[in-house]
Amino acid sequence: MRIANLKGRSVLLKAGKALDIxxxxxxxxxxxxLSVYQDWDAFRSWADGADYSAAxxxxxxxxCAPVPNPRQIFAIGLNYKDHADEASLPYPEHLIVFTKFQSSLAGPNVTVDLPSDSVDYETELVVVVGKEGYKVAEEKAWDHVAGLSLGQDYSERVVQRRGPAAQFSLGKSYPNFAPFGPAVVTTDELDDKNSLRISAVLEGPGVEGRWTVQDGNTRDLIFSVPRIVSDLSQVVTLQPGDLIFTGTPAGVGMSHGIFxxxxxxxxxxxxxxxxxxxQFA
Incomplete structure (x- = not known):
């Protein structure tokens, strides 16, 4: 199923139509x-047999953002080998975790006002948690996932990198710096939930035609979705509706010398x- 947020109301999407839940x-x-994730098993049971005649x-x-008000937003840094390679950084042994504050969440097709000339893009698989979990075993982690979505981790690189300690969360939390959607898709809709092509195409000023700036696959994550869910849950209690931005493949703007x-x-x-x-303004 595909769960979305249409003008502030939860809906199911199918064949170009929306069913008000x-x-x-x-x-x-x-x-x-958020409410559909708070009683996920009951919702899933109802939605699997939903009548779409009123869609x-x-x-x-x-x-709008499929989950506009999660309790927690996690973001994982340096989680593709090719991205670590382009940044000339070693592969991490443990999750690199920061947050994007809730006020940065936005719908899938928003216009982003650029606060500076140092804003970069990072295309990411987003995991939506469906069941509370603490100390979740890796082999049970998919049971705690409601579905998957697509997001952008826009980053103001000067703020992100300024010292004396890096300010990842601030640099990545301007308004509309976390658009995601268009829907949360349950894994039964996917041929292989562990291997999804992820890409981004840039157009406009400074670009000739359409430039595919990122083209990767989620099978190349250093820490897989189950590993991320399990490792996070060893410290925090994951809550229904929580979001996890899982990292970006190679091709971010800094690697191309563009913003x-x-x-x-x-x-x-x-x-x-x-x-x-x-679009950017």
Whole structure:
């Protein structure tokens, strides 16, 4: 199934139409997009047999962040070997973890106001937690995942890297610096949840035509989704609706010697999930 947020209301998407969850369930599940994850097993049971006859066409520009109010947002740094290679950094032995503050979350197709000329992109698989978990075994980790989505970890590199200690979370949390969507997709919709092509295409000022700046695959994660979920849960209690940005493959702007400019358009795509499109001003 594909769960989305349409103008602040939780919906199921199918064949270009949206089914309002609260109305279709006769109030069994609330309109709040977070609520479906708080009783995930019951919701999944209902949604698997949902009647889509009341679904209606919708405008994709009205899609908001699929989970706009998670309790926790985790982001994993340096989690693809090719990205570590391009940064000339050793592969990490343990998760590198920071956060993106909730106010940076946005829908999939927002316009991003650039606070400086040092803003970079990072295309990422996003994991949405479906069940509370503490000290989760790696072999049980997928049981705690509601679904997968696609996000961008936009980064103001000067703020991120300024000393005396790096400010990753601040540099990555300007408004609309964490767009994601277009939906949360359950893994039964995917041919291989462990191997999804992930890419980004940049257009506009400073670019000739359409430039594929990132093109990777999630099978190349240093820490897999189950490993991330398990390792995080050894310290924190994961909560339903929590988000995990899992890292970016090679091809970020710094590696190309470019930063985002007003008038650029970036289209990010994750196999089986869909695309998000951001313009910059």
């Amino acid at each position: 609260e109305r279709a369930s006769h109030g069994a599940f609330a309109a709040d997009p 209606e066409p919708f405008n994709e520009d009205h899609l 985002l400019k007003s008038g650029n358009v970036l289209t990010s795509t994750l196999e089986g999930i869909g695309s998000i499109r951001n």
